[in-house]
Amino acid sequence: MSNNSPLISVIVPIYNRLHFLPQLFNTIFAQDYENFEVIIVDDGSTDDSAKWINDNKHSFRKEITMIYQPNAGHYAARNNGLDHAKGELIAFQDSDDEWPSYHLSQFAKLFEKNPDVDWIFGSLRRINHDTRETVEESNFVTKGGNRHPFLLLDTDTREDGLAVITDKRIGEVAILSRVPGSTQSAIMRKKIYSSLRFDPSYRTAYDQFFAVKVVLAGFTFGFVEDVHQIYHIHDAHVSTVAGGNADKMEKSARTHIRGYSSLLPCTHTKQEADKVNKRLAQEWAWSLSTALRDKKQHKAEFKAMCNAIKLFPSEPLYWKTALAALTRSIVG
Template identity: 30%
Template sequence: MDNIKVSIIVPVYNSAEYIGSTLDSILNQDFNSFEVIVVDDGSTDNSLEIIEKKLSKSTISYKVIHQENSGVSNARNRGIEESQGEYLVFVDSDDYITGNHLSELYNGETDFSLIQFVKKEGEHLSTPNFISKRLISCNDFIKMELNMENPFNFWQLMYRARIINDNNIRFNPDYIYGEDIEFALKALSFGKEVAISNEVTYYYIQHEESAIKTSEYRRFEVVEIFENLAGFYEKQGKGDLADLIITSRIPKAIFGNMNYFFYNDYDFEEVISKMKELDLFTKLSKYEGDSKFKFKIKSFLLNPKIYYKTWKKFKNSID
């Protein structure tokens, strides 16, 4: 197919239970001129068989790439390299999209566009984060994320492929937390505007097993990712964005992940020990912003144990 408008990249690893439904949702688009690139990252189940069967019956242009297991970032990067579309879209192998996903995203004019999503956990659906504006400069959009006024997931965006390829933007395979938001925030820094749709077209499926403690304290590695991103912005001459990372985004990431560990009953002393090892107390103290959140941070830094006991008591009272 010539002049492909959109490439949908789907990394797959042992997703036999879900990949059929995911592909059905992709193939059922009310949009023409797109390709599907599935990168099987060394699956050991019958994912590849399901993929080939589904796609071989479709009239949509597609590629199925099989590689030895090397992680989701390498799989997405391979998909980027194989893509031919004017724009790129990412869909995870256990999620699904509505039939108007691409038509809501594609306008052929802006460098980026964004739709809304909901998290589906059993029968429960989360509340979408609607945005009042219909067009936002990329710089303002980045600032909103760094202030966590508009947190988003990287697969909510459609990316102009030229920006990704001309600037050699890729997912970092050295990390398992935060590599996707780093990809998006780097890409956005080279663009002009983001078109916003409040249509919910992406369903992120939260499986029971995905809530299990799996990677221990690697969640804190997002701090290093944001520090690297601050350096990246500094080199671009965007010191205001670099400052926002240090004084807002990093402290909020530390505090949010710390509370995640507490909520999931990680040992208090282990959490504190890991935070000291990574010098996260110093990085927390650099927060500048909302006075209510600043008070929480100060309370914790003053006496972590008392903060933890108070937090635990409050948590238990609403469980």
């Protein structure tokens, strides 16, 4: 690493995360890289998170910047942190997850050697927070055991294991299959955020749509095979839309419909727009309609299927499922 290694701004929103703070600061200050700043954005915590940080800041090997804001959500807190960031590179972390010690140093070196690359990500490993047992070894492999489609795009192989995506289909694949590098397992150039910011009206799930928007804006992506995020699964997750009962399923579906709809103005080709409509149809058909069926709201279920058909009329299963929903609506 050169003497002019890039400054990395590490931005972490926190909200009532007192229990996780020791782990958070351990993973930040265990990094084998020196040229970074730490920006903590307290999103209106009502527990003793701020007091714990103040009481323990003398033990941190770097000074930290503390920002306080009324509760406005995770993405508003990230935007606030970006407004105060001085680094040319940006790293986000969540208060309940971890990085391997090489996270900052490996990516800083790659950015130095590859000035044409804007976003570099690694894989994510999921573990049980209480037992630390591995639940998923890598998000680079799908549940079916196949390699993630985004990683199958044409790439330019660089030094130190960096694969830079050169495929013109990157936008279409990102829309259909998402970008496997979450914001926490990645580091990005700050210039991305001069034209794009997180939408603070979302309280969850926006990372995946933000990454696709960065792809569609023409920024260059690269990846390495190494693990760069250790994601903790526990009962205190902030997500209000993750799996479970029909109400959560419905909220998740509506969030995803809104998210995919927001991609349409960002598309540049008919193929990209068609892929957005395909994903929207799937959300209307298999996510929202299923949740509404489970809630026995069959008229609304049928309307959801009709929206799917409007978007993707060539799918015969949509027509068959719509007929079944109509039948349930009439009988009900």
